[in-house]
Amino acid sequence: MELKQIAYILTDFDEKFGIPRQSGRVPELIGRIVFLPEYAVKEAVRGIEDFTHLWLIFDFDKAHRDTFTPTVRPPRLGGNKKMGVFATRSPYRPNPIGLSSVKLIKVDYDTKYGLSLLVSGVDLLNNTPIYDIKPYLPSSDCHVDAKGGFADEFTDYALNVDFNDDLLKIIPKDKQCALIKCLQDDPRPSYQTDDRVYTMKYINYDVKFSVYGDTLKVIDVKIL
Amino acid sequence: MELKQIAYILTDFDEKFGIPRQSGRVPELIGRIVFLPEYAVKEAVRGIEDFTHLWLIFDFDKAHRDTFTPTVRPPRLGGNKKMGVFATRSPYRPNPIGLSSVKLIKVDYDTKYGLSLLVSGVDLLNNTPIYDIKPYLPSSDCHVDAKGGFADEFTDYALNVDFNDDLLKIIPKDKQCALIKCLQDDPRPSYQTDDRVYTMKYINYDVKFSVYGDTLKVIDVKIL
Numbered sequence: 001m002e003l004k005q006i007a008y009i010l011t012d013f014d015e016k017f018g019i020p021r022q023s024g025r026v027p028e029l030i031g032r033i034v035f036l037p038e039y040a041v042k043e044a045v046r047g048i049e050d051f052t053h054l055w056l057i058f059d060f061d062k063a064h065r066d067t068f069t070p071t072v073r074p075p076r077l078g079g080n081k082k083m084g085v086f087a088t089r090s091p092y093r094p095n096p097i098g099l100s101s102v103k104l105i106k107v108d109y110d111t112k113y114g115l116s117l118l119v120s121g122v123d124l125l126n127n128t129p130i131y132d133i134k135p136y137l138p139s140s141d142c143h144v145d146a147k148g149g150f151a152d153e154f155t156d157y158a159l160n161v162d163f164n165d166d167l168l169k170i171i172p173k174d175k176q177c178a179l180i181k182c183l184q185d186d187p188r189p190s191y192q193t194d195d196r197v198y199t200m201k202y203i204n205y206d207v208k209f210s211v212y213g214d215t216l217k218v219i220d221v222k223i224l
Numbered sequence: 225m226e227l228k229q230i231a232y233i234l235t236d237f238d239e240k241f242g243i244p245r246q247s248g249r250v251p252e253l254i255g256r257i258v259f260l261p262e263y264a265v266k267e268a269v270r271g272i273e274d275f276t277h278l279w280l281i282f283d284f285d286k287a288h289r290d291t292f293t294p295t296v297r298p299p300r301l302g303g304n305k306k307m308g309v310f311a312t313r314s315p316y317r318p319n320p321i322g323l324s325s326v327k328l329i330k331v332d333y334d335t336k337y338g339l340s341l342l343v344s345g346v347d348l349l350n351n352t353p354i355y356d357i358k359p360y361l362p363s364s365d366c367h368v369d370a371k372g373g374f375a376d377e378f379t380d381y382a383l384n385v386d387f388n389d390d391l392l393k394i395i396p397k398d399k400q401c402a403l404i405k406c407l408q409d410d411p412r413p414s415y416q417t418d419d420r421v422y423t424m425k426y427i428n429y430d431v432k433f434s435v436y437g438d439t440l441k442v443i444d445v446k447i448l
Contacts, residue, residue, distance in 0.1 A: 001283055001320075003321075022361060022364035024363075045310050046295060046311060051371065051372065052369070055323060070267040086268055086357040088359065096225070097281060101364065131225075132310075134310070134312075135313065138372045141367075141370075143276075143365075146275075146276050147276045148362045149274030149359060
């Protein structure tokens with residue numbers, strides 16, 4: 001089947017480094033889903049406001065590969081344990097399509113974007129192509145009895161973030177909280193535990209940090 | 225993006241009529257996901273037993289259309305109310321890909337199917353092509369605060385099923401419960417409320433029934 005792009009999403013991440021590992025981990029991260037002209041039809045989203053959450057089926061467009069690799073090394077497992085690709089949400093899969101659930105904030109009609117959806121809890125790169133949007137149906141999608149395997153063993157993990165006020169105020173106020181939560185979530189590949197300097201691109205800022213034990217210290221913030 | 229089929233699913237439904245409207249509604253419905261030879265590699269499912277539930281991304285292969293129709297008429301709304309396609313899980317969408325969560329019963333290696341997964345709670349046609357299998361991650365996929373809109377207003381609805389013992393015993397014992405639950409779920413298009421005779425194909429049986437008020441009466445069962 002040939003997938004047709006129906007929309008793209010605008011987010012604060014032009015690079016993969018620093019994006020939360022799953023949707024919903026940083027509820028403050030806002031994205032805007034902009035429909036392509038052919039699909040920017042009000043009728044196509046009629047009734048969508050009745051749902052609090054949506055599924056996005058999207059393109060892992062930076063993870064296309066020609067060959068099939070049956071295993072991946074999840075970063076949260078230290079990068080040295082191989083898991084079957086179908087037992088992970090890794091982007092490197094036979095069909096590089098992703099699945100994320102986001103919260104619907106509102107439907108915007110007639111703005112400069114045409115028809116768009118404002119959503120929160122995003123974990124997608126800026127400009128990610130979107131192939132489908134479906135309502136989240138609690139009765140069939142929410143399995144309170146589900147067990148999550150290894151991927152859910154790290155959900156409570158968080159770093160302390162040491163973010164000097166003079167550096168923090170360079171970031172717009174309404175974007176600070178989401179950034180801090182992304183840093184708490186530890187953007188590093190887990191197999192790196194030295195004190196090297198990392199640079200995370202966030203909106204139009206370069207955020208430099210190092211990690212010492214359980215504390216992530218922001219060293220510099222530069223406007224790009 | 226061009227999707228490559230990685231597997232197909234064997235179920236008890238060769239026809240759409242009678243299939244539960246969402247996954248999980250009839251937990252007794254079993255399916256077997258059979259990997260295509262290229263993907264039938266044990267390593268590709270390593271660790272999958274750690275998860276109780278899986279996502280299937282599949283082809284609504286009987287719902288391909290060339291034109292985009294922005295609205296659909298959900299059967300549960302009586303067939304006369306139009307909803308935006310992105311506010312429904314209708315198969316008739318710009319990209320006819322479906323999303324279902326199923327329960328993983330077990331991984332079968334080295335049977336006549338090669339590598340396969342036995343799952344339950346299926347809502348798919350027999351031989352549906354599958355494009356991706358992902359683990360269900362409770363921490364990001366289970367939103368206990370989600371509201372479901374109109375689609376969740378009908379989840380408690382059930383018909384009484386009058387299934388004469390002589391007819392019921394024609395169906396194999398281990399397949400009876402699932403059939404009764406499918407009938408309780410009312411396979412009719414909601415806008416039909418007369419007492420016409422319906423025929424539902426289930427495994428290799430034709431099950432004939434009529435509905436009188438809140439009771440569905442099975443009239444005949446024939447082996448095909």
